[in-house]
Amino acid sequence: MKMIDVHTLDAHIKDGMTIMVGGFLGAGTPEMLVDYIVEKGYKDLTLICNDTAFPDKGVGKLVVAKQIGKAIVSHIGTNPETGRQMMAEEMEVELVPQGSLAEKVRCGGVGLGGILTPTGIGTEVEADKTVVEVNGEKFILEQPLHADLALIYASTADEKGNLVYEGSTKNFNPLMAMAADTVIAEVGEVVPVGTLNPDSILTPHILVDYMVKGA
Amino acid sequence: MKMIDVHTLDAHIKDGMTIMVGGFLGAGTPEMLVDYIVEKGYKDLTLICNDTAFPDKGVGKLVVAKQIGKAIVSHIGTNPETGRQMMAEEMEVELVPQGSLAEKVRCGGVGLGGILTPTGIGTEVEADKTVVEVNGEKFILEQPLHADLALIYASTADEKGNLVYEGSTKNFNPLMAMAADTVIAEVGEVVPVGTLNPDSILTPHILVDYMVKGA
């Protein structure tokens, strides 16, 4: 069975890990899993997420608790604590354009060595990156991101681990489900196998290692 | 209204065009649209499709009718006529690994300049392609494919053009819907807006230019 108790998570987490966490400004973030990591105080984590959410919501709580050594995100503007720690050099922040971040996570999950994107050409995003010219046009080579652990949220799961994400909670969740060694899904509801519409399942059960029943 | 009669298709097709056609061995191919192109005898088409299906099914009919100047596909083994025309140099065939073909079409639709894939390294697929080394690993740079026209099939559409693909008919259809100047969908059923599950729609209506009611 993939269903585990949140208190058994320690078997899968340790200090210094690279973790991906789903969610966009906290929407679609597995809050119970995040809360558990805050409670247990894991530290020096490298966080890959769309943003650092708000101080009291989503992965923002990990920032406030000073558990993040490095954040790879597209936006930190809604969490002043991220900016403060970055300026004070208490935390490293790597800003990635959101579309490139999505593709980098996807690359990590789908076995590609990178993608060529026009996004960021002529900006500071080019710095330290390889620029490739194809047919006279310049592209930035964005390389894959892969994590030790992905923490994702899905509204509904079947007992086998197929996941359906409601509305705008999808965001990075289905991408991260492909791109980590271990994938743990916090799920809102669990239904019998065969109940979900097989055309609405964005994450097939073969990608999900464990599930925790969320609120 | 996006719904058009199949007989008005001529406004969107001409000889020498590059067309993408959805389907995998004919499953998920817009047969009515293909039949119309056969009937009207358009020629010198460049066809981008997973395969050339069977002589009497899917895009195989276009091959038999000698309407294809070049086919960019992953597989031709089920249509002997493709092999014959290729050997006789009546038609050019570019074979692309299926996963690379999917990514090439995706690149064309999502604004990427290419992807780096390990698939084909050490094989003839490498010939004439750029090999890029990233962190000591070799990848083939596969470039985007884009078409003048994409002909796709969806089981169900709403009146606005949102598309749901049933079962294994998805294959290349949702990818091609992003990668052509004009996208025409043959649809099995049309339902009122608001009836489809918004989490099951793989092709949003903004990608669909026209729809034809299929069988």
Add this chain to the structure above:
Amino acid sequence: MNAKEIIANRIAKEVEDGSVVNLGIGLPTMVANYIPDDMDVTLHSENGFIGLDKVATGDEINPNITNAGGQPVTVKSSAVFFDSAMSFALIRGGHIDITVLGALEVDQKGNLANYMVPGKMVPGMGGAMDLVTGAKKVIVAMMHTAKGTPKILKECTLPLTGKQVVDLIITELAVFKVVADGLLLQEIHESTTVENVLELTGADVIVSDTLATFA
């Protein structure tokens, strides 16, 4: 109307029937209020859907349907939800007709700076770099000056969000089109004069032969 309302109202006139529009957070979001109800416009929300309607209140609130600012919103009946890769596939792939963004600085080459002030404020680019790269038309919506200091310059001093990407600059005082030799002043607000606009603009301005006023 106050200054921001004037800007939003004027930008709304750039929106055509049938177009797909992405509105940035803040002032750009206000544009939606001025699009006529009988116009078929599809709003794209970068966090993963098309069919954005308005901010949700009371019973309408669904925590699984939020906008790119994290606020609960309502959606049209034709809405479609997708993951972040698909959201930026639409953006980067050229499937968005218009993007409206704020600016810290914009210059006569069409360069835009809106994601950081080094050493002071680093919110991050979020989806902005992809939007200015991929959208067919990029409109900058902003107050003409920062408390009297020009924001429209010969050359941006802040790190760029995009290089040569801006098509139109619309402020409470003026409408500029980015052209080869500088900024073409196409319209001025009825309350101001060309002299006043020029005084508050730090770029090379060409006054259109067909200069018009807007309200």
Add this chain to the structure above:
Amino acid sequence: MNAKEIIANRIAKEVEDGSVVNLGIGLPTMVANYIPDDMDVTLHSENGFIGLDKVATGDEINPNITNAGGQPVTVKSSAVFFDSAMSFALIRGGHIDITVLGALEVDQKGNLANYMVPGKMVPGMGGAMDLVTGAKKVIVAMMHTAKGTPKILKECTLPLTGKQVVDLIITELAVFKVVADGLLLQEIHESTTVENVLELTGADVIVSDTLATFA
């Protein structure tokens, strides 16, 4: 059992509980018949789903649910359907445990040739190149010789499907593991002898110290 049944039966023993398996068209497909019913194995179908069950007959036939050979099939209740990009995301991304493919030739370096005979037969690689690149374990399933002519060679003569990709070669006569110095003969069929196997094999063979027989 005939020769093909012997091969399929032996390969089935490589399949572990909980694994995700892709079976090629033809002989490899037969492996499914020998996987115990009480084992939880998920079959991946490259045309776009997991949860393949068996060939559909009578009322079970749904033209929208077909396998990679184009035949109507049935699916398990936990099946999930997706597009070709996702199908190959799973393949290339390392989410498939075992792939079983046929071969025209295979050699002691683990090279595989199975997609063309220049000038004679060019079916194309379909998904095979991605499968051998991405699957965790690559098993070649084939008759030991082509009417007496060895197909297991020191070095393939035909264009390669994959370079150094094969893990196991299973024929009606033998089970070989690809190792650094050649092919390790691990098992022979109970009806044959080591001498006979060596005679019919064109590669450098190391006979295992723990050589076993299979039925």
